[in-house]
Amino acid sequence: MNSKKKIPNATMKRLPLYYRFFKNSEKSGVDRVSSREISEALDIDSATIRRDFSYFGELGRKGYGYNVKSLLNFFMEHIQGNEVKNVAIIGAGNLGSALLNYKFSNINDRMNVVAAFDSNDEIVGTSINDTLVYHPDELEDMVSRHNIDVAILTLPAEVSQAMAERLVDAGIKGILNFTPIRLDVNDGIYVHNIDLSVELQALFFYMKHI
Template identity: 55%
Template sequence: MSEVTPIIPQATSKRLPLYYRFLQNFSNAGKKRVSSSELSEAMKIDAATIRRDFSHFGALGRKGYGYDVDNLLVFFRSALDQDEETDVALIGVGSLGTAFLKYNFQKNHNTRIVVAFDPKVPKEGKSISNIPVFHPDMMEEMIKKMGINLVILTVPAKAAQEIADRLAAIGVKGILNFTPARLSVPDWMRIHTIDLSVELQTLIYFIKNDVKDSQL
């Protein structure tokens, strides 16, 4: 019989990079084992939620012992493909896009921005923070040439759907959307939208109403 791949809840999947980051912190501090309570205190996530998340992946710990930090790091590194770098394209080099280029993810993660596009760039392109930036007329050609499947979108909202359509047409698999536009894409394409204005309004609501959500 073929092995059945467990279905991991989306909320759990979103927390995996956080677990990996905090486990790295514990490892860097010389800690060899950690309990769900200690992770809970550090991450401000309920311990029961942590144990439930880990249970989706089998027996990661032992009762009365907790979790071996190095073993967990190996497991989450593999689960998150931390040993394999992912090339990313950035579309839209305004204030937010420029900040992404200056930071770039390769410093702390397994992803790196390798090319960017912006309509204000001359046809021959230019370099920003050592990253080549081209006019959007070159977008399809360069993304296919570089084999990129993940794009960060920081364009004006009115341009977002057109760009998404062009990306879908060349088979890009995922968009991290920083525009307020709700994009319509094929079922096989993944969209993660981060609307900064909505996040800010949510935070304001929580502050005014003294609402705390340990699962965020």
Template identity: 45%
Template sequence: MKNIKIPKPTIKRLAMYYRCLENKKAKGMQKTSSKELAESLEIKASQIRKDLSYFGEFGKRGVGYDIDKLMDSIKTILGLNKKWNVAIVGVGNLGSAIANYTGLEKNGFIIKAAFDKNKSKVGTQISAGILVYDMDDLKKICKEKNIEIAILTVPASVAQQVTDMLVETGIKGILNFTPTTIKTPENISVEDVDFTISLKSLTYDIVSNNKDIYELAE
């Protein structure tokens, strides 16, 4: 891999390419091309070739990509060639929904524990084999279960406080579902997920493509 900073949108597209390749493999395909991938994902083939070029040479002109080999390469790039131990912090509706999403384990993200301050939830299971622990035991349990990634679904008002606790456990990354920015040391990666921002981006696209909506708003 070249020693350069990879744009974040490129990394996100790699995950899309991997999913697309999975679908093609499930259909019995063994080879594909940047053109076929581009048509499936409705993006430019040149963008796919550019994204992959950050990491080396894949495929041959006129021959295309070997699907299995490309999937293996992308798995290695994205760190998906290993299992990741995950904890959910905040067992509300969103935390519970995530715990019951089977796609996580399928992709190598194994939920080992959940945490909440609500005593009535402590000791219960939010999904098969996923026990809810008291927040007071967060540091101890995370170390015992070698938690590497935390999915944060707590209220925004306590997000930074809980983040500081997670930093002390030695985790490597946080998937932040709280509607606030959290601060971590440079060695801990944070990925923010905010549905409302995505929805606002979606509504912008809707109104920008529909002049009638703008006229009604005037």
């Protein structure tokens, strides 16, 4: 990866789309693709794709395009990393259960959901899609025991900040936050916020102005 260039956030957000495209291309037996083919599949203009890739050096050749296997290996090594990331879902209610039933390996085979946590005694001790649901009292022990790196937070807003602090103290390095509040955590802990209400409002806005 070219460390001399600062990679824009917009480029970083497109990288998972590129990874999924190359992974699907490999599954389909495709050996090489052009920026035009990537553009048509992802609805991203070719110039943007070439600029995004330029941040990481020479990934393709003019007149040849991009080697699918090489690019897939690149994304796995330099963007995803070679280590498996263990993930916990905090809150196994409606949204948490839906996430537990989602096949994450379809988009990232370096992510392993190893535990879920919920205070509802009716589901503690049960399994959702082969993932055991633990009581929050066991959080710190399970984070340490399973080397959990990432937490997906799907709790009510009023308890999310306190849980985020517990997660950080337990050793979590990243949080995917589905709650409607902005979490206040230590520097060095990355929080990615997904507010479904904001995303829906943005969708309605774009629909209105098409």
